Amino acid sequence: MTSTLITNIGELMTQDLERRVLHGAAVVLEGERISWIGDTAAAPAADQQIDADGRAVLPGWVDSHTHLVFAGDRTAEFEARMAGESYAAGGIAVTTGATREASDYDLTRLLLGRVAEAAAGGTTYLETKTGYGLDVEHETRSARIASGVADQVTYLGAHLVPAGMDPDEYTDLVCGPMLNAVRPYVQWADVFCERGAFTEEQSRRVLTAARDAGLGLRVHGNQLGTGPGVRLAVEFGAASVDHVNYLDDDDVEALAGSWAAWNGPADARSQGTVATCLPACDLSTRQPLAPARRLLDAGVQVALASNCNPGTSYTSSMNYCVTTAVLQMGLSVGEAVRAATFGGALSLGKHVGQDTEGKRAVGSLAVGHRADLQMLNAPSATHLAYRPGMPLTQAVWRAGERIV
Numbered sequence: 169m170t171s172t173l174i175t176n177i178g179e180l181m182t183q184d185l186e187r188r189v190l191h192g193a194a195v196v197l198e199g200e201r202i203s204w205i206g207d208t209a210a211a212p213a214a215d216q217q218i219d220a221d222g223r224a225v226l227p228g229w230v231d232s233h234t235h236l237v238f239a240g241d242r243t244a245e246f247e248a249r250m251a252g253e254s255y256a257a258g259g260i261a262v263t264t265g266a267t268r269e270a271s272d273y274d275l276t277r278l279l280l281g282r283v284a285e286a287a288a289g290g291t292t293y294l295e296t297k298t299g300y301g302l303d304v305e306h307e308t309r310s311a312r313i314a315s316g317v318a319d320q321v322t323y324l325g326a327h328l329v330p331a332g333m334d335p336d337e338y339t340d341l342v343c344g345p346m347l348n349a350v351r352p353y354v355q356w357a358d359v360f361c362e363r364g365a366f367t368e369e370q371s372r373r374v375l376t377a378a379r380d381a382g383l384g385l386r387v388h389g390n391q392l393g394t395g396p397g398v399r400l401a402v403e404f405g406a407a408s409v410d411h412v413n414y415l416d417d418d419d420v421e422a423l424a425g426s427w428a429a430w431n432g433p434a435d436a437r438s439q440g441t442v443a444t445c446l447p448a449c450d451l452s453t454r455q456p457l458a459p460a461r462r463l464l465d466a467g468v469q470v471a472l473a474s475n476c477n478p479g480t481s482y483t484s485s486m487n488y489c490v491t492t493a494v495l496q497m498g499l500s501v502g503e504a505v506r507a508a509t510f511g512g513a514l515s516l517g518k519h520v521g522q523d524t525e526g527k528r529a530v531g532s533l534a535v536g537h538r539a540d541l542q543m544l545n546a547p548s549a550t551h552l553a554y555r556p557g558m559p560l561t562q563a564v565w566r567a568g569e570r571i572v
């Protein structure tokens with residue numbers, strides 16, 4: 169097993185249980201795991217050594233919300249939006265048409281290319297969703313292809329009711345034969361609970377069926393207006409509710425209440441519903457930015473994710489999400505980095521408290537955790553916001569292997 173020692177780290181943001189930020193630190197990667205963290209002066213020998221020369225090292229980004237299994241292009245829709253049109257869920261149908269027509273080979277090739285782009289930007293752990301198949305055959309195909317590439321896969325048959333189908337009959341399909349067919353390939357189920365997509369009642373049916381099938385739950389909620397999404401997510405104990413742009417006081421209270429009994433990262437049992445904010449999507453759709461500051465102040469655990477998809481957010485840049493969270497959403501750099509690493513892991517059941525041995529945890533740097541880390545060509549993570557848009561990702565390791 170090869171070991172790598174990284175020395176002279178200017179700022180090491182661990183996101184570990186104590187949320188330590190170390191200076192002059194060193195890390196040893198051994199095989200897929202982190203085997204040592206401490207002062208450079210006390211570091212053990214390793215097979216190879218890399219001098220960080222004062223650069224910052226942080227956990228690789230955990231992107232907990234993407235839609236990467238698709239074909240086709242929606243530039244025209246984006247241009248219309250920039251000219252003043254509003255985003256509507258109906259655009260999903262355009263991508264569904266193109267995705268159904270693509271071969272397995274092409275869909276896989278496109279997905280691999282997108283995951284490689286994400287990795288080049290520092291993403292080392294990634295969830296992706298189905299949702300551009302919308303019939304049994306194509307949802308199953310998307311789930312199968314995704315399961316061979318992404319770290320975790322979410323079933324999103326409840327993304328849009330296909331044109332010409334009765335919404336309740338389609339919901340029956342999503343909750344029955346489609347769910348059964350995708351089940352071997354997915355860990356999570358999701359529903360787009362929004363005007364123009366699925367009603368509260370239909371969403372409730374989807375969440376119930378998915379829970380009965382043993383899947384973890386996620387919800388797309390409160391993206392385009394206030395509505396029942398957040399409330400349903402909390403009621404069903406969903407791991408995450410994503411978008412959360414339009415929240416009333418009751419929504420914030422419900423989310424905060426879901427964390428009231430939580431005793432911190434080591435407590436996996438009384439975890440609440442993570443609020444996943446998607447700033448790149450908010451900007452691309454010209455929606456108000458999700459109120460991440462308000463949520464954090466209320467005691468809600470927040471994640472930041474890219475929502476990379478062809479309709480509302482065609483970027484997998486987590487650097488961009490972190491930068492936006494700092495410059496425009498009122499988060500400190502530490503809060504934004506935490507949301508983009510630990511927050512995503514928390515929402516995906518992969519942070520330290522959720523793994524009895526701590527061995528497979530991602531989104532934080534501690535002995536035994538997966539060696540997923542990134543080095544910035546900068547002395548601190550603050551430079552992500554201070555030098556927005558600059559190519560700061562210098563090196564990336566995924567499960568101990570240098571991939572950038």
Ligand code: NIG
Pocket residue numbers: 235257259260263360388391449475477478479480
């Ligand atoms: O998360 N909101 C629903 N789903 C995607 C958009 C998908 C699309 O328009 O193609 C989202 O923004």
